[in-house]
Amino acid sequence: MKLDFSPEDELFREEIASWLAANLCGKFDSIRGRGGPGDQHMFIDERKAWEQKLYQGGWTCIGWAPEYGGRGATIEQQVIFNEEYARAQGPGRAGHIGETLVGPTLIAFGDQEQKDRYLPEILRGEAFWCQGYSEPGAGSDLANVKTSAKFDDTNQQWQINGQKVWTSLARESDYCFVIARTDSKSVGHRGLGFFLVPIDQPGVTVRPIEQLTGTSEFNEVFFDDAHCSIDDIVGEPGDGWKVAMGLLGFERGVSTLGQQMLFQNELDEIIVLAKANGSAQNPQIRQRIAEAHIGLRIMRFNSMRVLSSKETDGSLQKEAMIYKLYWSSWHRNLGKLAMDVMGSESEVLEDGPYQLNRLQSMYLFSRADTIYGGTNQIQRNLIAERALGMPKEPRG
């Protein structure tokens, strides 16, 4: 167990740091530190352009194997990349679903044709993805998916019908991956398929959900005889659950470090504010800022443990299972702290109704963190049942 990086890794650090210094500037100045949770739909054009800039520097998908255009970066290098990206206040990655979820899923479960078709445009920052998991009435309950996929023999394509909800970036994406029921008689985890569906087609309607922030990061996505080609199913019909579970494993990997960098930016902003408005002298605020710092540092150490273990063991470990519950609770507290540091000014909308500043938006949106992607209640069930072996909740 050691924290030190090798001399080669330190060279790598210098490489990315100087590249960022040279490139995250000029027209990209405006997106520094932007695009985090609750802010993902903002500055989308600039952030897509930034993805292409990253690609030109060879900084997209660095964890992918070289055969797919990545650098085959080691875990250490990925950690370093994220550290330096954070230090430089790099914006939230518009391509993160493609890079960290779809890409690894296709590499693990896709066929060669799918890899050839989809990986390069993700790599180049040209195609963007969103995810179609949750459904109204299903919520966190993936086994209750109602969206159907029927194979249309005439047109030799899959026909998708149903509705997904809480899909972020749907309006800004080119594709959506969709879990749908291929066997209409199936129930639960069986009979599901994992589909790659283009958004820009008559059968797909995206309707923004207005949130408590007044903005719409999330969307409803309606599929009315939407289609994708015969080749756009990952694995076989019936494999959907397996593929989706694999993807959830990828989700809790390196991408968490990208999230943490945004959290660090937020905490830094709060600290600057506290120093400026004098609340840094308030003993309660001091305790809470220190607690936020402790929480974020430990979040990072947790991720380092997960990443270090992953190299030898692909299964989801205890330290990985706590991740969602841990970060979402931490972030929710950070939101409240931000407001309390702002004090009375936290209420004021400087730019008029209903223009929230970054911390106000973060504060309100952080209430969603403990809900989407499995509520804190679901997370605790999973931890108790899977990590501690306690009895399962009975289904109704």
Next chain:
Amino acid sequence: MKLDFSPEDELFREEIASWLAANLCGKFDSIRGRGGPGDQHMFIDERKAWEQKLYQGGWTCIGWAPEYGGRGATIEQQVIFNEEYARAQGPGRAGHIGETLVGPTLIAFGDQEQKDRYLPEILRGEAFWCQGYSEPGAGSDLANVKTSAKFDDTNQQWQINGQKVWTSLARESDYCFVIARTDSKSVGHRGLGFFLVPIDQPGVTVRPIEQLTGTSEFNEVFFDDAHCSIDDIVGEPGDGWKVAMGLLGFERGVSTLGQQMLFQNELDEIIVLAKANGSAQNPQIRQRIAEAHIGLRIMRFNSMRVLSSKETDGSLQKEAMIYKLYWSSWHRNLGKLAMDVMGSESEVLEDGPYQLNRLQSMYLFSRADTIYGGTNQIQRNLIAERALGMPKEPRG
């Protein structure tokens, strides 16, 4: 709605205050502020003597009707009595189970003979009672009582067999009221009886349970062919549940004010300590002391609401249902606060191993508060199901 007391009540206040000033002194000086939770078994002889002193002044069972020897004190007068008793640092009432539980139960459900036999000696501070509810394996689950009561036709008496646990003051008591199953084939709430059982008999064995404090406030009570007379069942065989539930209603009444006075003494001691050792300057400690003060004041206001409502409506109300959960959580926090105010000295046993001072003992014993008499988990179930009408937990 008003807080002011009438001129008559203010006279009553002067009466009890001056009686206490004149009587809670001399040989009773040593028991001021003693005998609270975790400390109930201490100074028992002095506290029994104090009960008799109270009786001589006419200050036991003041809420009982005059026909039973009480003053028929109004709720206001009972509040005043408890306020002044607290102000004078009156010791924990050794007779409280008799006065606040057994007495009201007999008055409500007992027959004339039982009233004649038991009420006077409770009133005079001559007979002391303990309660036999919980059983090993039953815990908070009263419907799972296994202790049996069979009627012995030959001797015309009830024969009790079984075991009770977590019985405080059992060694110091003359009688135990016992919930036992009169119908051996019954299950759940049916077929229970409510018995008045003398402790001092060959069939009853009391075994102290050593607690984390090193002392033994709680006991196991074993009944091996223990007996009580044919007249010592309250109500009919099968009425046990009804009687026990009525008694729980009494428990949450005026007696809570007696508990609060001990809490106030504890908090006062903590405040004195904080001022003396400088921790009163610690901003975190200041917040927590204020929070404890807020919590205790609100506990009092809650009780006042319950008491004021009781006069017109005997049913258990929302503000009464929260009482146990509220005070036990508050008291547990107070224990931790006491230790943190003491700081490093909180560890030190001034009088050697394993002699805890009052606050240390309170701290450790307060962990029992959230367990006995229905754990906090049980309390939350009850609140959700009874007050909020949410679905019941399924039994296994």
Next chain:
Amino acid sequence: MNFKFTDEQMMIRDIAEAFLAQTSTSAAVRQAMSTELGYDLQLWRRICDEMCWQGMHIPEAYGGLGLGYVELVATLEQMGRYLCCSPFYASVCLAANALLVAGTEDQKLTYLPQIAVGKTATLAYTGESGGWDSNSVKVTYQKQGDSYRLNGSYRFVPDGHSAEILVLAARDQDTQGDEGISLFVVPANTPGIRREWLPTMDQTRRQGQLQLDDLVLNSDAVMGDVGQSWAQLEQILDLGRIAVAAEQLGGSQQCLDSTVAYISERVQFGRSIASYQSVKHKCADMMVKVEASRSAVYYAACVGDQFFNQTSDAVGLAEAASIAKAYSSEGFFHNAGVGIQLHGGVGITSEYDIQLYFKRAKSTETFLGAADYHRERLATLLLDTQVAL
């Protein structure tokens, strides 16, 4: 001592509930939220003309109904429960209280009858600092002969941009802390006052900012003894704290009720969400907070009555107000947050009302001092002084 509503108080409460359930609907609240004024004038006229709430605790001598603080609190609880958007709080719980506590007989006779028929009013005292103690009074006055020249700006003034009568706190130049503070009462259209809406995250309560540029006032505008008004202002604020705590209590109750209603309908994993033990326990904890908050608020309401009857002193009022405000602020915020959580995904949409309560919880938590402010205030009473509580 009788710590429950009288039959008459129950009736006042029930009438308020029935009226607000009909008039302060989700749609009505959202309509009011969208305007700069922040409330519906027609509803306000009905409140004033039909319900006469605004005159409830104003003595009959000044055109009011002469009821007490308990009646006021019972009504405020329902207004908070239904998120009622109105200038009631600022006019009655700040300005009318200021006049009752600190006004001269002339001022009472001039302004209270106006408020009692529905003229709006407010109290302005905090400057840019964002604090709530005496140091937050930043506007200064200069005595010039028999008149006073006020300069400076106020922020976070409830309905500050629209109220028709203003109570202003200002301090003698070069003073700080509790010293040198005076109160003035003036019509809002007096020259020298510029006012502006301060848009806020919680859209159900309006805040404004005021700029005073050489506002010149005669001595008949002065309330109480010149330079000696902090003690009275603190009492006014404590009465205002009790009132806002009452609104918080109502909001807190509604978060519980609407959440239990929602989750009892909603099915997940084949069961009603309300059947999950972790959900039940969260609701039980919410109820604890509601009932404890209720006890604290009703107690404080009684102390409010005692204060007006002069049977409670300023320390008793301060203690009761800080307890009610500290507990109800945290209770409401907790319940609104848990309410969102138990609503799940829809909890964070603008469509459902729970988010409106969440925002109201935060704005009222901050207003007139959050819980830690009041705990520190109580700590001072408990630890730094010899006053017996």
Next chain:
Amino acid sequence: MNFKFTDEQMMIRDIAEAFLAQTSTSAAVRQAMSTELGYDLQLWRRICDEMCWQGMHIPEAYGGLGLGYVELVATLEQMGRYLCCSPFYASVCLAANALLVAGTEDQKLTYLPQIAVGKTATLAYTGESGGWDSNSVKVTYQKQGDSYRLNGSYRFVPDGHSAEILVLAARDQDTQGDEGISLFVVPANTPGIRREWLPTMDQTRRQGQLQLDDLVLNSDAVMGDVGQSWAQLEQILDLGRIAVAAEQLGGSQQCLDSTVAYISERVQFGRSIASYQSVKHKCADMMVKVEASRSAVYYAACVGDQFFNQTSDAVGLAEAASIAKAYSSEGFFHNAGVGIQLHGGVGITSEYDIQLYFKRAKSTETFLGAADYHRERLATLLLDTQVAL
């Protein structure tokens, strides 16, 4: 960077676990608790002779094994998990660290080999105040020619009544704060030292008090630069904090494990207690605290290694130590408290071990500064200085 145990480290951990599971049983702990010494001499000899833990991170040049802080922490975690009663912590994590950080070459050569073969030692620095910062150093020294005269008393000294070698902190008369503090190392039987057991609530760790009456020491007892030692003492304490956090982690884990085991057996209302969702969620929260504590402790262990390798500075050490100590203190206390609660009635009996963990949690929480102390220390770094963390 590789943030997991190497195979060798795993082996060290596993051996420690197996040894302690056999030797530090509930009965053995209770036996040790009942003695004034506080530990079983025979077990201590086995630890020293068979396991050689006490020499683990002492360099080979001074008779140790020359392993690192990660190995030490892996072992301490298991000692905490099994509540091992021994003079290990005081001797190794305080005294040996003090010698390593601040000792002269002569002192290292004299004392470290003694500790490496099992001589016991400790560090005394706090006086009556009960604090843990530099102001808690109350014992004073007076320089007289080439010698030093020490007077005063220490409290809360781990194994202070029995350790054979003492590292003592004292301050030059008339200094305060960080100034004027020196460290001395002496055999405990030096005349002028009176020692006494200080019985404590947690019986699994011993504390003592020391009285110095004109203790006269030569300059060869001085560690580091006279009067300049606070910075070094702070580093020693930070290394000690990491070590106690490791013990807390082990205790925290055991609270979770023993609780899950107990409730899985126990039936209430016809169901296993472990099947109740509220119980499951409490256990899930316990696991979160264990795993987060583990991450913090292992990170701090790595920083400990870096510190000894001079690749981390004192600020990095302080940050890591305060994070680990603050989080693990609260995590252990939380888990022990919830553990008692989920045990139900038996949780508060002396028969079950969970109460021993509860007491250990409190004593270690206080020792070397509770969570709020460390948060304030981090706040100073974050808010009051220009140092980048």
